[in-house]
Amino acid sequence: MSARRLARRAAAGFAAAALAGLAALLAFGYRSGGDDADGAPALQATAEHAARGAYLARAGNCAACHTARGGAAYAGGRGIATPFGTVYASNITPDADTGIGRWTSTDFWRAMHHGRSKDGRLLYPAFPYTSYTRVGREDTDAILAFLKTQVAPVRQANRPHAVRFPYDSQLALAAWRGLFFRPGGFEPDAARAVDWNRGAYLVQGLGHCSACHAARNVLGASSAPAALGGGLIPAQDWYAPSLAAADQAGVADWPIEAVVALLREGISPHGSVLGPMAEVVQSSTQHLSDSDLRAVATYLKALPPVAAGTVPSQVVPPDPDRMQRGARVYEKRCADCHGDAGQGAPGAYPALAGNRAVTMEPPVNVIRVVLAGGFPPSTGGNPRPYGMPPFGTELSDADVAAVVSFIRSSWGNAGSAVGPRQVDRLRRTAAE
Amino acid sequence: MLPAALRPLVPWVVAAILPHAAWAADPRAAPVKVPDTLAQRVVACTACHGTEGRTAPDAYYPRIAGKPAGYLYNQLLNFREGRRHYAPMTWMVDPLSNDYLREIASHFASLDLPYAAPVGGPAPAALMEQGRRLVREGDRARDLPACANCHGEAMMGAQPAIPGLLGLPRDYVNAQFGAWRTGLRRAHPPDCMAQVAKRLTVEEIAAISTWLAAQPVPPGAKPAPRAAAPLPIDCGGVAP
Numbered sequence: 001m002s003a004r005r006l007a008r009r010a011a012a013g014f015a016a017a018a019l020a021g022l023a024a025l026l027a028f029g030y031r032s033g034g035d036d037a038d039g040a041p042a043l044q045a046t047a048e049h050a051a052r053g054a055y056l057a058r059a060g061n062c063a064a065c066h067t068a069r070g071g072a073a074y075a076g077g078r079g080i081a082t083p084f085g086t087v088y089a090s091n092i093t094p095d096a097d098t099g100i101g102r103w104t105s106t107d108f109w110r111a112m113h114h115g116r117s118k119d120g121r122l123l124y125p126a127f128p129y130t131s132y133t134r135v136g137r138e139d140t141d142a143i144l145a146f147l148k149t150q151v152a153p154v155r156q157a158n159r160p161h162a163v164r165f166p167y168d169s170q171l172a173l174a175a176w177r178g179l180f181f182r183p184g185g186f187e188p189d190a191a192r193a194v195d196w197n198r199g200a201y202l203v204q205g206l207g208h209c210s211a212c213h214a215a216r217n218v219l220g221a222s223s224a225p226a227a228l229g230g231g232l233i234p235a236q237d238w239y240a241p242s243l244a245a246a247d248q249a250g251v252a253d254w255p256i257e258a259v260v261a262l263l264r265e266g267i268s269p270h271g272s273v274l275g276p277m278a279e280v281v282q283s284s285t286q287h288l289s290d291s292d293l294r295a296v297a298t299y300l301k302a303l304p305p306v307a308a309g310t311v312p313s314q315v316v317p318p319d320p321d322r323m324q325r326g327a328r329v330y331e332k333r334c335a336d337c338h339g340d341a342g343q344g345a346p347g348a349y350p351a352l353a354g355n356r357a358v359t360m361e362p363p364v365n366v367i368r369v370v371l372a373g374g375f376p377p378s379t380g381g382n383p384r385p386y387g388m389p390p391f392g393t394e395l396s397d398a399d400v401a402a403v404v405s406f407i408r409s410s411w412g413n414a415g416s417a418v419g420p421r422q423v424d425r426l427r428r429t430a431a432e
Numbered sequence: 433m434l435p436a437a438l439r440p441l442v443p444w445v446v447a448a449i450l451p452h453a454a455w456a457a458d459p460r461a462a463p464v465k466v467p468d469t470l471a472q473r474v475v476a477c478t479a480c481h482g483t484e485g486r487t488a489p490d491a492y493y494p495r496i497a498g499k500p501a502g503y504l505y506n507q508l509l510n511f512r513e514g515r516r517h518y519a520p521m522t523w524m525v526d527p528l529s530n531d532y533l534r535e536i537a538s539h540f541a542s543l544d545l546p547y548a549a550p551v552g553g554p555a556p557a558a559l560m561e562q563g564r565r566l567v568r569e570g571d572r573a574r575d576l577p578a579c580a581n582c583h584g585e586a587m588m589g590a591q592p593a594i595p596g597l598l599g600l601p602r603d604y605v606n607a608q609f610g611a612w613r614t615g616l617r618r619a620h621p622p623d624c625m626a627q628v629a630k631r632l633t634v635e636e637i638a639a640i641s642t643w644l645a646a647q648p649v650p651p652g653a654k655p656a657p658r659a660a661a662p663l664p665i666d667c668g669g670v671a672p
Contacts, residue, residue: 068514070512070514070515266527278526279526282527337464337466339464342461343461343463344464345463345465348472349464353461372523373479374524374527375476376527383531383532384470384532384535385527385528386472387474387475387476387477387524389476390476391479393480
């Protein structure tokens with residue numbers, strides 16, 4: 001056999017194998033969750049059940065996506081921008097025709113656990129069933145009991161998704177599931193304490209923290225969700241920092257009370273939240289019980305530590321001109337609140353010296369905060385937060401780049417310089 | 433930056449945390465002490481709306497100082513709930529509670545600050561007269577109430593929720609009429625200003641905004657204690 005024929009045959013064999021693999025993948029993706037016979041008893045919907053479900057719906061922050069701005073609670077319609085198009089959250093009020101009024105316990109379980117709708121359609125993973133698949137049946141039943149008995153039915157048809165070809169097909173979703181999704185459950189680790197396990201269940205399940213705090217691959221799948229290693233939030237230009245890395249948002253060294261305070265109040269002596277996490281704290285974590293927050297904190301503190309992503313030799317400090325320009329801007333615009341040495345005002349304005357949000361890579365969050373300002377969330381523990389003015393209208397790209405470079409390189413901070421082009425790129429999304 | 437607010441927010445991706453590690457701050461630098469006042473808490477607002485909420489008349493941003501608290505509160509809710517669209521405003525109010533927004537509204541409503549003199553060059557007399565007539569008299573034949581019917585004879589608004597019309601930049605007034613006509617700005621239904629704006633021509637809007645922006649505000653002018661009853665048109669947004 002000539003080498004050429006051999007190669008041709010090998011190629012044909014490879015193609016056949018690839019086709020067979022694809023077929024298997026699609027079959028797997030289609031099948032999973034489609035044959036879930038209903039052996040479960042009818043839904044229990046006592047008041048106690050529903051109250052438990054209301055709490056769990058908070059933990060999963062269901063309302064955040066399933067409520068449009070200014071719209072009726074849980075009636076859907078909010079657009080979720082993804083790199084593949086916009087996915088519109090569905091109506092999960094108990095309206096019989098447009099909501100989930102006719103859904104059984106099994107229908108809801110299939111959506112949460114398998115990512116399939118009542119009619120068998122494969123759901124977009126913008127709905128984080130890749131996390132919710134770890135939520136137990138008792139909890140999904142409680143959430144459904146809440147939605148069906150405590151939420152007002154709203155007649156509002158679901159808005160069709162605006163997802164681009166080829167991602168808009170069930171075939172694509174089947175392939176995606178074959179590659180990236182296996183229905184799972186939560187397996188407690190017997191070697192760990194009860195609160196660590198409870199924390200793991202909440203963080204990996206309803207909390208769906210990995211939806212933001214883990215990087216996504218080109219097909220939008222979280223590559224290592226359990227590691228919570230941080231990632232750019234798709235289509236939003238916020239960076240959700242690593243919850244494991246000591247130079248990002250790892251909390252291994254924080255007192256547990258500080259972690260609990262951050263999640264409950266949005267502000268703590270060791271940190272405060274702004275941006276997308278402000279919404280999480282406001283509508284979800286501040287409502288969690290003390291024991292659940294401690295469990296989450298216990299789990300996060302015990303994440304396997306990750307070495308700093310940036311080593312000192314990689315840091316590119318700003319040149320003296322940019323530093324001087326930044327120092328002038330800082331003195332005029334920033335020092336009154338953040339202090340002449342970046343020391344901050346406890347309870348009001350965070351310190352910038354030693355602040356990981358200032359120095360971490362990529363620097364998108366700190367640039368956006370300078371451009372757009374903003375408030376931490378109003379919470380029970382911090383009902384009247386101090387806000388930061390937007391400087392995007394007053395400062396040029398060069399001034400923003402200079403002042404960000406300055407605070408990243410002063411008072412012991414060691415972050416790389418930021419250039420005007422990075423600022424310009426973020427202006428477009430700074431206040432969204 | 434403009435109707436970027438129209439671009440949907442992206443809530444499933446909820447989680448950018450900004451950890452502020454305070455312990456590494458220079459131990460020699462004493463913490464900054466800031467006043468425990470509402471004025472200090474809302475410096476984010478005065479950055480655009482001017483020191484103490486009294487914007488410069490040549491700016492786009494409207495003055496908020498001294499406007500009725502109910503009106504200001506309604507506007508904050510409108511931004512948060514998508515009835516008004518200006519991305520930087522939505523961004524600011526998004527994480528804030530109703531109670532806090534009400535307090536912020538009351539704070540700016542309580543400020544009693546003098547108005548700057550109107551600016552702008554001379555306008556054609558015919559345009560000014562057309563503006564004056566529409567503001568003062570309306571146009572009964574076209575079912576157009578006079579602005580002063582609701583916004584007060586002094587055009588300083590009325591408690592608790594009708595805004596004053598003086599001391600506003602002309603461009604701001606024009607932009608609001610445009611937004612009402614296209615449905616970009618809305619109020620609680622029935623949306624009376626949307627109806628009024630749709631009955632006006634572009635030329636009439638220019639006349640109204642030009643005349644209003646040229647009026648000086650008398651010292652001590654304040655919103656009327658209550659609105660005329662009944663209003664000449666149904667307005668859902670006037671409830672406190």
